[in-house]
Amino acid sequence: MYSIDLSDKHGIVFGIANHRSIAWAIAQILHEAGAKLAIAYQNERVKNSVAKLVEDWEDTPLIECDVGDDFNVATTFDTVGDRFGSLDIMVHSIAFANRDDLGGPFLDTDREGFRLALDISAYSLLPIARYGAPLMERNGGSILTLTFQAANRVFPGYNVMGTAKAALENEVKQLASDLGQQNIRVNAISAGPLDTLSSRVISHYRDMKRIHAERSPMRRNITADEVAKAALFLCSDLSGGITGEILHVDTGYNIMGI
Numbered sequence: 001m002y003s004i005d006l007s008d009k010h011g012i013v014f015g016i017a018n019h020r021s022i023a024w025a026i027a028q029i030l031h032e033a034g035a036k037l038a039i040a041y042q043n044e045r046v047k048n049s050v051a052k053l054v055e056d057w058e059d060t061p062l063i064e065c066d067v068g069d070d071f072n073v074a075t076t077f078d079t080v081g082d083r084f085g086s087l088d089i090m091v092h093s094i095a096f097a098n099r100d101d102l103g104g105p106f107l108d109t110d111r112e113g114f115r116l117a118l119d120i121s122a123y124s125l126l127p128i129a130r131y132g133a134p135l136m137e138r139n140g141g142s143i144l145t146l147t148f149q150a151a152n153r154v155f156p157g158y159n160v161m162g163t164a165k166a167a168l169e170n171e172v173k174q175l176a177s178d179l180g181q182q183n184i185r186v187n188a189i190s191a192g193p194l195d196t197l198s199s200r201v202i203s204h205y206r207d208m209k210r211i212h213a214e215r216s217p218m219r220r221n222i223t224a225d226e227v228a229k230a231a232l233f234l235c236s237d238l239s240g241g242i243t244g245e246i247l248h249v250d251t252g253y254n255i256m257g258i
């Protein structure tokens with residue numbers, strides 16, 4: 001019999017904005033499995049809702065961290081190091097693009113919108129891995145990020161975020177190669193559409209969700225809980241031999257041709 005017990009693990013979760021956030025579903029399942037978590041939230045705007053979600057969790061540091069500045073990321077890991085001593089799990093569940101760049105022709109994406117989307121949604125995994133990995137050196141660890149199939153195929157409206165996800169997926173592989181000898185694994189979950197703050201601003205999101213349900217082998221959409229369960233697997237020793245992997249949790253939509 002195998003069970004997933006993370007009671008000897010410490011983790012940090014980036015990307016909770018509210019109860020719909022994929023990061024929140026992941027944080028809950030890691031917490032239920034016994035992991036002690038630090039929660040890194042973006043800014044004052046989301047602070048209260050994040051604090052309310054975890055108000056009953058003991059010994060849970062809440063750390064403000066806008067990942068647009070490497071200094072913030074570095075000091076976040078200083079704080080985590082002081083509190084936990086070491087880390088086993090890091091979850092990066094962050095994306096951002098200007099609303100104007102998530103609709104209309106991709107052709108119209110300007111340089112600043114492109115830079116911003118790639119910086120926050122893709123580059124940010126690097127400083128998190130760079131400053132977090134030293135805390136994983138003793139026992140190894142698992143780094144997880146969230147991607148979408150628009151990394152490989154065109155989803156009208158997803159636009160520059162598809163470019164960001166393509167970069168992110170490549171980073172997963174390069175980081176897995178860099179960190180593998182330290183027994184630090186780096187993986188991504190490619191999730192199907194879920195109703196969150198971020199997805200709602202993508203034009204055609206409703207169509208995308210409907211078409212996933214109509215055409216995926218399982219003929220339905222995924223749930224946040226299904227993403228969280230896959231995350232639990234990738235963050236635990238059960239996936240000990242897996243790194244550089246993009247795991248689809250999308251009721252099989254990605255395998256369909258027509």
Ligand code: NAD
Pocket residue numbers: 014015016017018020021022023041042043046065066067068093094095096120146147148190191192193194195196197198199
């Ligand atoms: P969400 O809006 O709940 O989460 C996005 C998070 O990114 C928020 O918590 C926000 O505060 C954070 N963020 C944005 N800019 C930041 C910054 N500068 N510094 C720190 N944090 C910042 O939406 P979500 O759908 O849970 O998104 C989480 C991840 O899942 C994203 O990478 C998204 O692309 C990915 N994803 C979502 C779906 C979906 O359909 N919802 C599908 C596949 C992948």
